[in-house]
Structure formats: structure tokens, C-alpha cells
Amino acid sequence: MLIKEIVLAALGLICGGATSAGTFALITSVGVVPRLAGKSSTAIHVMAYENAIIAGGITGNILSVFFGIPIPIGIWLPAVFGIFAGIFVGCLAAALAEVLQVWPVIFRRSGLKYGLNAGMFCFAMGKLAGALYFFLCLYKK
DSSP, rough: OHHHHHHHHHHHHHHHHHHHHHHHHHHHHHHHHHHHHHHOGGGHHHHHHHHHHHHHHHHHHHHHHTSSSSOTTTTHHHHHHHHHHHHHHHHHHHHHHHHHHHHHHHHHTTTOOOHHHHHHHHHHHHHHHHHHHHHIIIIOO
């Protein structure tokens, strides 16, 4: 029985490491960090951004392993984390779509010549509305 638990623990750590390595590889290959640093005119802080991403990944892995431990963090810290996680996922999705040039293909195939900005805004607001609906109405503690 102890051997089975050791094998499962090792397998979980290996799979978690592979998943986080794949996520970091995707972030690196898409070029999210340099793009965000360039857009925000903070290119001298690229190393700090990359270190923050790595620290966040390590912290997330540690918290997911010890998820059963109750941590008295109140209601505001998860809300702040949710906002920052949503910003990160949105930036990653937008950068991936930009690299793959998804939006020009969609608008060209649908025949739209105007309204790219309005379309992107509507997609973002729809995502926000869906997330708010889920967490305020459907999510039960």
C-alpha cells in the first residue's frame, strides 16, 4: 500500500511538472512577457515579470498539493486572485490569438470590414458577463 502511494505521489509530481513546463513553454513561445512589457513601456523589468510568473507557477503547484489545508485568507484575497488570474488568462488568450492571427481570419471569412474593435470589446464583455453569472448565480460553496 505504501508503494502505491509513493508511485501515485511521484506520478502526480511528474504530471504537474510537465503541465507547468508546458504552460511556461507556451507563455515563452507566444511572447506574452516581452509583448506586455513593450506595450506598458516597462521593458527594463522583463526579468522581474518572468520571475513573477515562475514564482506564481511554483506557488500554485505548492498550494494545489496542500489544498486541503485551511488557510484563513478571508473573502478579499480570493477575489483579488480571481481578478489577476482572469487578466492573465485574457492576456494569454489575446496574445495567442494575435500570434495565430485568428481575428483577421475570422473577420475576413465573415465578410466584416469594420467593427474589429467593437467585436473584440463585445467578446471581452461577453466573457466578463459569463464569468460574473457563473460566480454570482451558479457557483455554490
